[in-house]
Structure formats: C-alpha cells, structure tokens
Amino acid sequence: MDNRHFLDLSDAGGDALAAMLNDAQDRKTARRGWPKGRGDADAPLKDHVLAMIFEKSSTRTRASFDIAIRQLGGSAMVMEGGSMQLGRGESIADTARVLSRMVDAIMIRTDDHAKVEEMAHHASVPVINGLTDKSHPCQIVADLLTIVEQGKALPGLELAWFGDGNNVLHSVLEAAGIFKFNVRIATPAGYEPESAFVEMARAGGATVTLTQDAQAAATDADVIVTDTWVSMGQENASEKLDAMQPYRVDDALMALAKTDALFLHCLPAHVGDEVSESVIEGPQSRVFDEAENRIHAQKSVLLWAFGKL
Numbered sequence: 001m002d003n004r005h006f007l008d009l010s011d012a013g014g015d016a017l018a019a020m021l022n023d024a025q026d027r028k029t030a031r032r033g034w035p036k037g038r039g040d041a042d043a044p045l046k047d048h049v050l051a052m053i054f055e056k057s058s059t060r061t062r063a064s065f066d067i068a069i070r071q072l073g074g075s076a077m078v079m080e081g082g083s084m085q086l087g088r089g090e091s092i093a094d095t096a097r098v099l100s101r102m103v104d105a106i107m108i109r110t111d112d113h114a115k116v117e118e119m120a121h122h123a124s125v126p127v128i129n130g131l132t133d134k135s136h137p138c139q140i141v142a143d144l145l146t147i148v149e150q151g152k153a154l155p156g157l158e159l160a161w162f163g164d165g166n167n168v169l170h171s172v173l174e175a176a177g178i179f180k181f182n183v184r185i186a187t188p189a190g191y192e193p194e195s196a197f198v199e200m201a202r203a204g205g206a207t208v209t210l211t212q213d214a215q216a217a218a219t220d221a222d223v224i225v226t227d228t229w230v231s232m233g234q235e236n237a238s239e240k241l242d243a244m245q246p247y248r249v250d251d252a253l254m255a256l257a258k259t260d261a262l263f264l265h266c267l268p269a270h271v272g273d274e275v276s277e278s279v280i281e282g283p284q285s286r287v288f289d290e291a292e293n294r295i296h297a298q299k300s301v302l303l304w305a306f307g308k309l
C-alpha cells in the first residue's frame, strides 16, 4: 500500500473521515475515567514510533499526538526544528529519508506548506501535517468531533467564521466540501481565505458566503468559530488589528446565533481580541472539549495513516 500521508483532509476523503470520527468517539467512550497514560485495550499501534518535528510553537498538537500514540500502544519523540540539522540547512529530502529508516511516521509543523509536501514526497513512512501557513487538518478533525458529539449533524450545518481568513479556516472549508455543511465567513476586506479553498467547498456542494457583515454571518448560525487575528509567523500589524475590531465574537454576536449554538476556538485564544471573556468562558463555549478532542482525533488520524481505519 502507498503511504497514507495526511497533508490535508481530502487525502483521507469523506468515508475515511467519517470512520475516523466514529472510531474517535468509540475510543473516547471506552476509556472514560481512565488515567490518561493507560493504553487502549487493543494497543493497535504497539511498537510504533512517531517523530514530531516542530518548526513553530505548540502546546495542543504536541501533547495530543504524544498522548495519542501512547494510548494506542506506541511512543513519540519530539524534534525541535531549530536543534535539528534541518535548521542548519540539511535538506527536507534527506531528513525525510533518514527519519523513514528510524521511525514509523512523521508529524511536522512548519511554515511553508511546500515543506510538508516535500517531506511526504521523500518519506517512505506516513507524513502528517501538524499545521502549516496554509492548513491545519488535524485541528478540524477535532472540531468536527466536537460538533458531532454535541448531537449536531454535519450536512446542512451553518458554521460562521469571524476574523482572519487563515490556515484553520482553509481546513474548515475543505471539511465543508466533504461533509456538505455551509460556511458564512465574516472578515474585513483583504483578509478573506484563499479562493481555492472557497471553490473547493463550493465544488463539494457547500454554500459559502463571504461578507464583511459580522451580524449577518452570525444570524441563526449553529456554530460560531474564530481564531487568533495574528497567526504564528505573521506580523502584529496595528492596521490588521484595527480592521479586525468589528469581528470580535462577543455576547451581542452570540445572541444572533441559534440559542443552542456552540462557540469553538482552536486555541490559543487572545481574550479581548477575537473573543470576549464572557463568550469563551460562557455556557455555549466548548473550547476545552475541542482541545481534549485533539487527542481522540489524533488517534484516528494515526490509525488511518497506519492503514488501521
């Protein structure tokens, strides 16, 4: 079997993603109340080692992949980009070929998406995208899990996104095309997502609305989502922060959504910027379920990558 790289959601496709969401829920339920270091009973990835390369900071991705592979019976090693020879100019191709002889899978978080593609091209083990400037597919598996476990069906769902048209939104759009949910995107002019992702969602049958009217986007939405206004590697420009002010998710915006609407944020949050304290700490917020679900989602991504789903 060719390597199952998980660079974006469409590498897996709808059937596999649906299977991943089911398996994640089953495994989450089966181990409820257990200590987090205890392995799942079936140890499906016993003896497997995952290398995790970080060229950008991480709390959730790093911890969740480490715990995920441990719970599946395997182990992980963390490699910080700056302390690798990669940081001194060793090529991605050689790094991929060397690590492929030493570990069973590679997860990489980096800036340029082309680096992840290059890694996958040269690796003979599965490569997983742990976030690039372009996309964050592992996050969206956790977000979909959070939505479905709250009893909301994905097809026809109305998801509203506020603020920056960034990497996380790109993966939301990819998921929308796969699962046929609709996305209203409220951004200032000039901060829209890349049009290729909008077109991908539309081609899959999703309705995507781009607007500068935050109130219109929020009205009757099922899920309200935002993310930092300044992603890792971006400049903290005052011009951008000024433009983002009308897109803060606050109580007035939440009040326009359905009464049972959920609030999601991949974290880390900048409270007072993209979201008010009252919303992120409020009764509709599921941000810590979403963070925990990174573990359960990452387990399903790993199982898929190893051909076990």
Ligand code: CP
Pocket: 057, 058, 059, 060, 061, 062, 131, 139, 266, 267, 268
């Ligand atoms: N949401 C997310 O990917 O968090 P980290 O940057 O902490 O990994």
Ligand code: NVA
Pocket: 131, 166, 167, 168, 227, 228, 230, 231, 232, 266, 267, 268
């Ligand atoms: N858009 C954010 C997500 C962080 C998890 C970033 O790229 O910094």
